[in-house]
Amino acid sequence: MFKTKKMVLLGSGELGKEVAIEAQRLGVETIAVDRYEQAPAMQVAHRSYVVDMLDGEKIREIVEREKPDLIVPEIEAIATSELLKLEDEGFRVIPTARAAKLTMDREGIRRLAAETLGLPTAGYRFADTYEEFVQGAQEIGFPCVVKPLMSSSGKGQSVCASEAELAKSWEIAMEGGRVQNGRVIIEEFIHFDSEITLLTVRSVNGTNFCAPIGHIQKGGDYIESWQPHNMTEQQIEEAKRIARTITDELGGLGLFGVELFLSGEKVYFSEVSPRPHDTGLVTLVTQNLSEFALHVRAILGFPIPEITLVTPGASRPFKSEEEYEDYSITGVDQALSVPDTQVRVFAKPVTKIGRRVAVALSTAETVEEARDKAKRALDFLRVEK
Ligand SMILES: Nc1ncnc2c1ncn2[C@@H]1O[C@H](COP(=O)(O)OP(=O)(O)OP(=O)(O)O)[C@@H](O)[C@H]1O
Ligand SMILES: NCC(=O)N[C@@H]1O[C@H](COP(=O)([O-])[O-])[C@@H](O)[C@H]1O
């Protein structure tokens, strides 16, 4: 019998699917967990479980039954208090249970970054009630950005332009949070020139950085990313300083997506994912080791001698415009007729409006050409009933 390490993935979306594939390539037994059946990573894992991942008892049951060597969070909304206990009992949580807990909640990571570590961030307030929210927004000023404490991909997020929009922003946040406890963050709106993800990997070789990934977001969700993003030497140094500071503090082994805003020569810390990042899907075609391969190598304790950007590249996620129980994706053939282009189809069992269901990935000699190719490929894709 082949003896190997066992990994439980908590969250089984498109990012987890690539993590599972990389783990399988190194012979790791992979168990996928998510809130619904046929989630992308479940399609390639050895086994899977469907549970509410915010239910600590359910997570414990799976961990006690499987006794994994590695517990690998793939989304932020997990019963992280249970992960702390499991870690105390000797289970390994990636990168650490504390990192999973702090980043699940915007308050935890923001206070750590701004107040404990002194990193530059947008101004912010927290509010539990509508009255506190109104006061916080007035103090921050307009426009401001309103987000539930626990959410991702822009869910529940809005830009509140003036006092007249306060009620609407509050309502959006209350409906969009993963846990309906009402607390929100109100952030100063940063008029940035561009924003980036600095993928940072902590491995047995120490800390390494990938080339910066530029991206554009709409409604808080990414619609395009490219690598490398053009930055001045000073901006890169400051971005690396911020990324090193926050990832050293979070600790453990693995890849992190450090999100930063660039405004003139100033670099702001926005947030960090202690796991592969959606904008980093572009690394599937640009690097010698993708962000998923890097994560798996790092957490298994394998070396990462060098991260090489092999070519400029770009990614464009394909988001459904409809809600369908049964659907197919057409136009993949035409998308693949664009040179140097790949498409990854996630095969999520149902679509929702705005749900990411595939991604187009292109390379070229320049970022501009790669962005153009990925856009052309994306434009061929359709969701059909
Ligand atoms: N303070 C801000 N000023 C200006 N733009 C902002 C601010 N906060 C967020 N944004 C915009 O909204 C996007 C999403 O914000 P954020 O990363 O906090 O949300 P998220 O739901 O955690 O997204 P994800 O899970 O995809 O990382 C940012 O990438 C940025 O484009
Ligand atoms: N920005 C975070 C992010 O991109 N997370 C990715 O989206 C999935 C959830 O998708 P769903 O909402 O379509 O199920 C997550 O499982 C993860 O792969």
Ligand SMILES: [Mg+2]
């Ligand atoms: Mg983000």
